[in-house]
Amino acid sequence: MTNQPRLIDELNALHSTYVGALNTALDAGELAFATELAAEYDREAILLMAEREGRQDLLGHFGLDRDGSQLPIARVTPIRRFMQNLRAA
Template sequence: MNSNLEVNDMARTLVEELDALHDEYVVAVNEAVAANDLGRVERLAADYDHDATTLVAEREGRAHLLPLVRARQQGSALRRLARRGRAAA
Protein backbone atom coordinates (compact mmCIF):
# COMPACT_ATOMS: atom_id res chain seq x y z
CA MET A 1 0.00 0.00 0.00
CA ASN A 2 2.86 2.41 0.67
CA SER A 3 4.16 1.92 -2.85
CA ASN A 4 0.82 3.12 -4.26
CA LEU A 5 1.01 6.26 -2.16
CA GLU A 6 4.54 6.92 -3.42
CA VAL A 7 3.42 6.46 -7.02
CA ASN A 8 0.45 8.80 -6.50
CA ASP A 9 2.68 11.42 -4.82
CA MET A 10 5.19 11.19 -7.65
CA ALA A 11 2.47 11.46 -10.32
CA ARG A 12 0.89 14.42 -8.55
CA THR A 13 4.25 16.14 -8.33
CA LEU A 14 4.82 15.59 -12.04
CA VAL A 15 1.37 16.97 -12.81
CA GLU A 16 2.09 19.99 -10.63
CA GLU A 17 5.38 20.53 -12.43
CA LEU A 18 3.67 20.26 -15.81
CA ASP A 19 1.00 22.71 -14.67
CA ALA A 20 3.68 25.20 -13.60
CA LEU A 21 5.52 24.78 -16.91
CA HIS A 22 2.27 25.30 -18.80
CA ASP A 23 1.45 28.43 -16.80
CA GLU A 24 4.87 29.93 -17.65
CA TYR A 25 4.33 29.27 -21.35
CA VAL A 26 0.80 30.69 -21.28
CA VAL A 27 2.16 33.98 -19.97
CA ALA A 28 4.95 34.03 -22.58
CA VAL A 29 2.58 33.16 -25.44
CA ASN A 30 0.08 35.80 -24.36
CA GLU A 31 2.87 38.40 -24.30
CA ALA A 32 4.01 37.34 -27.77
CA VAL A 33 0.45 37.51 -29.12
CA ALA A 34 -0.01 40.97 -27.58
CA ALA A 35 3.22 42.05 -29.32
CA ASN A 36 1.94 40.50 -32.58
CA ASP A 37 5.07 38.29 -32.65
CA LEU A 38 3.63 35.16 -34.24
CA GLY A 39 7.07 33.72 -34.94
CA ARG A 40 7.76 33.78 -31.22
CA VAL A 41 4.37 32.15 -30.58
CA GLU A 42 5.31 29.28 -32.85
CA ARG A 43 8.74 28.90 -31.25
CA LEU A 44 7.17 28.88 -27.80
CA ALA A 45 4.72 26.16 -28.87
CA ALA A 46 7.60 24.00 -30.10
CA ASP A 47 9.64 24.75 -26.98
CA TYR A 48 6.74 23.80 -24.73
CA ASP A 49 6.32 20.45 -26.51
CA HIS A 50 10.04 19.78 -26.06
CA ASP A 51 10.21 20.92 -22.43
CA ALA A 52 7.10 19.01 -21.35
CA THR A 53 8.25 15.83 -23.10
CA THR A 54 11.70 16.13 -21.55
CA LEU A 55 10.24 16.71 -18.08
CA VAL A 56 8.04 13.64 -18.32
CA ALA A 57 10.85 11.47 -19.72
CA GLU A 58 13.26 12.52 -16.99
CA ARG A 59 10.75 12.02 -14.18
CA GLU A 60 9.68 8.63 -15.54
CA GLY A 61 13.26 7.42 -15.96
CA ARG A 62 13.00 7.37 -19.76
CA ALA A 63 15.46 10.15 -20.61
CA HIS A 64 17.53 7.57 -22.51
CA LEU A 65 14.77 7.56 -25.14
CA LEU A 66 15.35 11.25 -25.91
CA PRO A 67 15.64 12.99 -28.27
CA LEU A 68 12.47 11.89 -29.92
CA VAL A 69 12.31 12.27 -33.64
CA ARG A 70 8.73 12.81 -34.67
CA ALA A 71 7.18 12.85 -38.07
CA ARG A 72 5.95 16.28 -39.08
CA GLN A 73 2.39 16.62 -37.89
CA GLN A 74 -0.33 19.13 -38.49
CA GLY A 75 0.59 20.61 -35.12
CA SER A 76 -1.37 21.87 -32.20
CA ALA A 77 -4.17 24.38 -32.43
CA LEU A 78 -1.68 27.02 -31.28
CA ARG A 79 0.71 26.19 -34.11
CA ARG A 80 -2.09 26.25 -36.68
CA LEU A 81 -3.19 29.65 -35.37
CA ALA A 82 0.36 30.99 -35.63
CA ARG A 83 0.66 29.73 -39.23
CA ARG A 84 -2.66 31.34 -40.18
CA GLY A 85 -1.60 34.62 -38.60
CA ARG A 86 1.70 34.61 -40.50
CA ALA A 87 -0.09 33.85 -43.76
CA ALA A 88 -2.51 36.73 -43.21
CA ALA A 89 0.27 39.19 -42.36
Protein backbone atom coordinates in the same frame (compact mmCIF):
# COMPACT_ATOMS: atom_id res chain seq x y z
CA MET B 1 10.38 10.10 1.28
CA THR B 2 11.62 12.90 -0.94
CA ASN B 3 10.39 16.46 -1.14
CA GLN B 4 10.35 16.34 -4.93
CA PRO B 5 7.21 18.00 -6.35
CA ARG B 6 4.71 15.85 -8.17
CA LEU B 7 5.21 15.64 -11.92
CA ILE B 8 1.74 17.06 -12.60
CA ASP B 9 2.50 20.08 -10.43
CA GLU B 10 5.73 20.72 -12.32
CA LEU B 11 3.95 20.35 -15.66
CA ASN B 12 1.17 22.71 -14.56
CA ALA B 13 3.73 25.32 -13.50
CA LEU B 14 5.60 24.93 -16.80
CA HIS B 15 2.34 25.25 -18.73
CA SER B 16 1.33 28.40 -16.84
CA THR B 17 4.67 30.02 -17.55
CA TYR B 18 4.48 29.30 -21.26
CA VAL B 19 0.81 30.29 -21.59
CA GLY B 20 1.68 33.71 -20.18
CA ALA B 21 4.65 34.10 -22.49
CA LEU B 22 2.67 32.89 -25.53
CA ASN B 23 -0.19 35.29 -24.81
CA THR B 24 2.23 38.19 -24.43
CA ALA B 25 3.93 37.33 -27.72
CA LEU B 26 0.62 36.94 -29.55
CA ASP B 27 -0.74 40.21 -28.11
CA ALA B 28 2.39 41.92 -29.43
CA GLY B 29 1.86 40.36 -32.86
CA GLU B 30 5.06 38.31 -32.60
CA LEU B 31 3.78 35.15 -34.25
CA ALA B 32 7.25 33.78 -35.07
CA PHE B 33 8.36 34.15 -31.45
CA ALA B 34 5.12 32.57 -30.21
CA THR B 35 5.74 29.62 -32.53
CA GLU B 36 9.24 29.21 -31.07
CA LEU B 37 7.79 29.33 -27.56
CA ALA B 38 5.25 26.64 -28.43
CA ALA B 39 8.01 24.33 -29.68
CA GLU B 40 10.13 25.12 -26.63
CA TYR B 41 7.23 24.27 -24.31
CA ASP B 42 6.73 20.91 -26.04
CA ARG B 43 10.43 20.14 -25.70
CA GLU B 44 10.62 21.10 -22.02
CA ALA B 45 7.45 19.18 -21.09
CA ILE B 46 8.53 16.05 -22.96
CA LEU B 47 12.02 16.13 -21.44
CA LEU B 48 10.58 16.62 -17.95
CA MET B 49 8.22 13.67 -18.32
CA ALA B 50 10.90 11.43 -19.80
CA GLU B 51 13.36 12.28 -17.04
CA ARG B 52 10.89 11.85 -14.20
CA GLU B 53 9.45 8.62 -15.59
CA GLY B 54 12.84 7.19 -16.58
CA ARG B 55 11.75 6.84 -20.22
CA GLN B 56 14.42 8.67 -22.18
CA ASP B 57 14.20 5.78 -24.63
CA LEU B 58 10.95 7.28 -25.96
CA LEU B 59 12.40 10.71 -26.80
CA GLY B 60 13.03 9.73 -30.41
CA HIS B 61 9.28 9.35 -30.93
CA PHE B 62 8.98 13.08 -30.21
CA GLY B 63 11.87 14.21 -32.40
CA LEU B 64 14.36 14.61 -29.54
CA ASP B 65 17.58 12.90 -28.60
CA ARG B 66 18.63 12.16 -25.00
CA ASP B 67 20.16 15.64 -24.64
CA GLY B 68 16.96 17.31 -25.81
CA SER B 69 18.40 18.29 -29.18
CA GLN B 70 16.03 18.24 -32.14
CA LEU B 71 16.11 15.28 -34.47
CA PRO B 72 15.14 15.66 -38.14
CA ILE B 73 11.55 14.55 -37.41
CA ALA B 74 8.95 16.59 -35.55
CA ARG B 75 5.54 15.62 -34.26
CA VAL B 76 2.52 17.87 -34.51
CA THR B 77 1.39 18.42 -30.94
CA PRO B 78 -1.76 20.33 -29.93
CA ILE B 79 0.13 23.53 -29.22
CA ARG B 80 2.01 23.32 -32.51
CA ARG B 81 -1.29 22.68 -34.34
CA PHE B 82 -2.75 25.77 -32.63
CA MET B 83 0.18 27.88 -33.84
CA GLN B 84 -0.17 26.47 -37.38
CA ASN B 85 -3.85 27.45 -37.36
CA LEU B 86 -2.99 30.97 -36.18
CA ARG B 87 -0.41 31.39 -38.94
CA ALA B 88 -2.93 30.19 -41.52
CA ALA B 89 -5.63 32.62 -40.35
